[in-house]
Amino acid sequence: LSSRLRWINLGDSDGVDEGLDVIEGLRNSPKTLPCRYFYDERGSLLFERICQLPEYYVTRKEEAVLASCAEEIARLTGACELVELASGSSGKSRLLLDAYNQWDSPLFYCPIDVSAGMLKSSALDLLREYPKLQVCGVAGTYEAALSQLSASEFVPRMLIFLGSRLGNLSPQAGDRFLSYIKSNLQPGEFFLCGVDLQKSPEIIEAAYNDTQGVTAAFNLNILRHINRRFHGNFAVDQFTHFAFYNQVAGQIEMYLRCWQSGIVRLDSLNLQVPIQAGETIRTEISRKFYLPSLISSLKQQGFQSVRVWTDPQNWFALLLCQC
């Protein structure tokens, strides 16, 4: 298998500004934490469990849409190298690999994820399942990984960004991100993006307040991760999870509420900030999209929409764009 696997480990930090985003967020009022700190090894496993929860429709809907259109995507793009951002356990990518695997051409897959452990084990599983597959796994942040990848000599690339992860960025950060993706692709290359659409708030809120408490554990894990990473003293058991749908902004907002006043210390960042009982820290936004606005943002960033697929209830959409 190793002859078909290339491995690049860039680490899970972005180097120079390590922790600056945490300092900035905790000095904000109201306090925030960057959601990228959810994903240490434990957080990535908790997220895999979220994807299987009965209330969390996002993954199932996306899988259903992808299953119904994977072959059409492959026909529309022709042979190409699949580059997936935040690939996790690569579950959904199998649907695309199956579609591209039907042809005689070589099969290239480049999964990118901060969780090196999950990346490696899923890459090995894929190599066993697809005998002609060649994998180049990159462990690192999106930004670091994208800047390392060069265009393939033989086939165009399709950058895949599933799971509505675009929704975890603010509108401004989302636009910056799309423009960064665009600048890393060549004319004629493809971008496949899966997004969660606006729908009744009750359905959305249930998905982020599951009855088994997995989302709560995932949310609280950000504090454990930050404690470990920056020698912090967050008293994790003094915080509780809540999430609500902000209809004006069209986004779910996830928070941790603190129940005991004290001083938050992150020793390796030299940070000390007071926190009051009842105060909240916003840990995530998850935007729910209105398709026409998203298509026009993509267009502004230089992406042409090739095709859009949704499920029959219009809960989730997959967009295939070309640069």
Ligand code: AVI
């Ligand atoms: C990864 N991301 C798209 C998920 C979402 O739905 O925003 C993260 C998540 N947070 C709570 N549940 C799932």
